[in-house]
Amino acid sequence: MKKWEAILLKSFLYGLPILVVYAVFSYSVDWKNVPQSDNVLRMLYDLGGLILGVWMILAVSLSLRLIFSGNFREATLAKLTLIKERDERESFLTGRAAKSTMLASIAILIFLFCLSCFQVYYYTLPPEQVVEGKTKVISLGMRLDLFADEAGKAADAAAGGKSLWSYSGLPFSSSSIILGLIIWQIGFYHFSIKRMMK
Amino acid sequence: MTKTMTQLKVVNRLHVFRAEQRITQEQLAKEIGVTRATIVAIEGGGYNPSLELAFRLARYFKTDIQTIFSVEEEEQ
Numbered sequence: 001m002k003k004w005e006a007i008l009l010k011s012f013l014y015g016l017p018i019l020v021v022y023a024v025f026s027y028s029v030d031w032k033n034v035p036q037s038d039n040v041l042r043m044l045y046d047l048g049g050l051i052l053g054v055w056m057i058l059a060v061s062l063s064l065r066l067i068f069s070g071n072f073r074e075a076t077l078a079k080l081t082l083i084k085e086r087d088e089r090e091s092f093l094t095g096r097a098a099k100s101t102m103l104a105s106i107a108i109l110i111f112l113f114c115l116s117c118f119q120v121y122y123y124t125l126p127p128e129q130v131v132e133g134k135t136k137v138i139s140l141g142m143r144l145d146l147f148a149d150e151a152g153k154a155a156d157a158a159a160g161g162k163s164l165w166s167y168s169g170l171p172f173s174s175s176s177i178i179l180g181l182i183i184w185q186i187g188f189y190h191f192s193i194k195r196m197m198k
Numbered sequence: 199m200t201k202t203m204t205q206l207k208v209v210n211r212l213h214v215f216r217a218e219q220r221i222t223q224e225q226l227a228k229e230i231g232v233t234r235a236t237i238v239a240i241e242g243g244g245y246n247p248s249l250e251l252a253f254r255l256a257r258y259f260k261t262d263i264q265t266i267f268s269v270e271e272e273e274q
């Protein structure tokens with residue numbers, strides 16, 4: 001790892017607790033009732049904002065560096081995810097654990113992909129559309145969008161009727177899914193390697 | 199006609215050599231440049247070392263690989 005890369009990484013890591021303090025500080029202060037004359041509070045808020053801005057630039061450059069530099073990726077992520085390769089046996093086990101983690105992750109991604117495509121609507125028909133006294137309808141469908149289409153998602157399948165229950169894709173945000181997958185990958189890797197070491 | 203497959207099982211006498219030299223697993227691991235867990239795994243038959251590590255072990259005990267490692271045939 002080059003010296004500037006080490007500085008980049010340390011700044012990113014040491015910035016995290018500062019940002020947590022800043023977030024707590026921002027939420028704990030009732031900004032509507034803070035007088036304009038309270039310069040100390042406003043200065044602290046602005047300083048926190050500046051640190052957040054710098055940290056965000058660091059985070060983006062660090063993640064780009066992780067994508068494009070194999071050596072940096074190995075030196076950093078191996079340390080952060082506690083991967084140990086002290087000898088050939090540990091390297092061998094790491095490879096096997098990485099393989100089982102990758103395959104398990106692909107299985108989960110396929111499952112999530114299916115869930116994200118399925119659509120289910122359960123609704124009551126408007127009185128003019130009722131056929132033979134049947135007032136409730138279950139509508140099943142599949143949808144594959146390359147880009148987020150909130151307007152399309154919100155399309156009302158009930159068409160004038162009252163929606164009783166509907167499912168159109170995963171109820172989680174993209175950030176929470178990505179974070180979940182990162183935690184899953186690290187967790188499953190360590191679970192696999194512990195099992196193999198027994 | 200049925201073909202019987204034989205599987206080769208690598209066995210080793212590492213613990214014997216270690217006992218003769220009166221060294222612990224920890225000491226051997228340090229000398230060879232691996233972790234103690236690897237020596238434990240090799241002795242227990244849970245891990246077959248690479249050729250390089252096998253040569254390093256043989257060189258350490260001043261013998262050849264076949265004296266430490268041998269194969270047994272197992273019918274499947």
